[in-house]
Amino acid sequence: MRVAITGGHGFLGWHTACRLRALHGVDAVRLGRAELDDPQALGDLLSDVDAVLHVAGVNRAGTDDEVERGNVALAETLAAALAAAGRPVGVVFANSVQAELDNPYGRGKARAAEILSGAVGATGGSFADILLPNLYGEHGRPGYNSFVATFAHEVAAGRTPHLSGDREIALLHAQDAAAALISAIGTDTRTVVGAESIGIGEVLALFQEFHDLYVPAAEVPDISTPMRRNLFNTYRAAAFPEMWPVSPQVHADNRGDLFETVRAHGGTGMAFMSTTHPGQKRGEHYHLHKVERFFVVKGEAEVQLRRLLHDDVVTFRLSGDTPSFVDMPTLWVHNIRNVGETELITMFWSDQLLDQANPDQFPEAIAQEALA
Structure with a gap:
């Protein structure tokens, strides 16, 4: 058609x-x-x-x-x-x-x-x-x-x-x-x-609520209704890319380091980890509604994002030496690549459980030839 x-x-x-x-x-x-x-x-x-x-x-x-x-x-x-x-x-x-x-x-x-x-x-x-x-x-x-x-x-x-x-x-x-x-x-x-x-x-009150929670530590607000989620994604688009990446407070003792990756006020969600070998890449897709966070725990990573049907690419460098994260805006193609010499450990979080029948995940490459 x-x-x-x-x-x-x-x-x-x-x-x-x-x-x-x-x-x-x-x-x-x-x-x-x-x-x-x-x-x-x-x-x-x-x-x-x-x-x-x-x-x-x-x-x-x-x-x-x-x-x-x-x-x-x-x-x-x-x-x-x-x-x-x-x-x-x-x-x-x-x-x-x-x-x-x-x-x-x-x-x-x-x-x-x-x-x-x-x-x-x-x-x-x-x-x-x-x-x-x-x-x-x-x-x-x-x-x-x-x-x-x-x-x-x-x-x-x-x-x-x-x-x-x-x-x-x-x-x-x-x-x-x-x-x-x-x-x-x-x-x-x-x-x-x-x-x-x-x-x-x-x-206006919802946007101010989102801002008060999201800016200090990228805390995910209550997005348990479609209106709240859609308004939150509207706010995230307005805040992107200026507020990223975010580095949370690290609590260190003789056992190692502890830091919070995601705190959510409402709704369901899932978190998972991945390891990525040097030079390898994950992602290369976009979402219509899903709220998603990439948190680099160990290693060196490059996160690339391109607004769908646009050409310009936004690139972030994240390191496990300074644990930091970036949220993926809706309707932006994104990936994460291991640019270091050691294994990359990344934690991912999304606001919804994976539905195999309707995953809200559409494959597309960052590379410009994908637009041809």
Whole structure:
């Protein structure tokens, strides 16, 4: 299956592309602003795709009219490209629940749905109109994607964001939104995706709770519910990589050294050890939700991480001479390699017991050729 994502380099587009790769083995064609500026060129790009996930949108602009018109213009460009392609293509529109409201953003999204529905109908394709609530998740842009992204970055930086008002708001994690979009491929439907309500002030309080526990000693907070886990992963993404590695306090006596590797407030978890011969490597995978820690107990190790669908690699050097650890962010490919001359002893911890049927572990190499 060939899938194209408009706005494929943005927040929801990236999450959706990651999910397609992880669960469906599909590397999406990710379309950005440059491709959306030329309907004819866009039509050429869509000539061999089976489905288009229209995620691109305008959330913020200088004026309300620019917000409304911007979303309409994106739909018009895609509609023209579908007509130029001259063949049935299924379209899934990442709409907003605000499309049912009379505001500039809502009017723009509602009109975009009408334009796309007409264009798809003219070519014989399927059209799914998926109305999404407020989204949050890893690597949202502060000041743009949501108040959650703003709060996460501010708290991770040690600042206290201003809370101008408090109310209940429905939130949906970006991976759940991506799941709804992907499952709608090939269908004709209009669906309002449900979400969990939470107070804006409660979100801020949770981030502050996470920060107070996580920064001093990387203590894992209560992540016993999906909302807590997803917000914690959002906070961890905002804190990465600046806070790593962490070296805990070492208690030494004539018997040897004692140090704490993981302390968790809630939920289940598992810890295990490994030995790795010189030059050998472990990992080369990523997770969608799992919270995982690598703790080097003895030997010399290099930990590499690369954000999925990105090129830059973050590298940490850890040594058993100064026991230290790094937590693996979700949706980051990671590995650990023995770069010393003696055996490497590593302790691993994750917040969930291994489920062989659903391990939340997807193989991929750090090396750049893995992106080809």
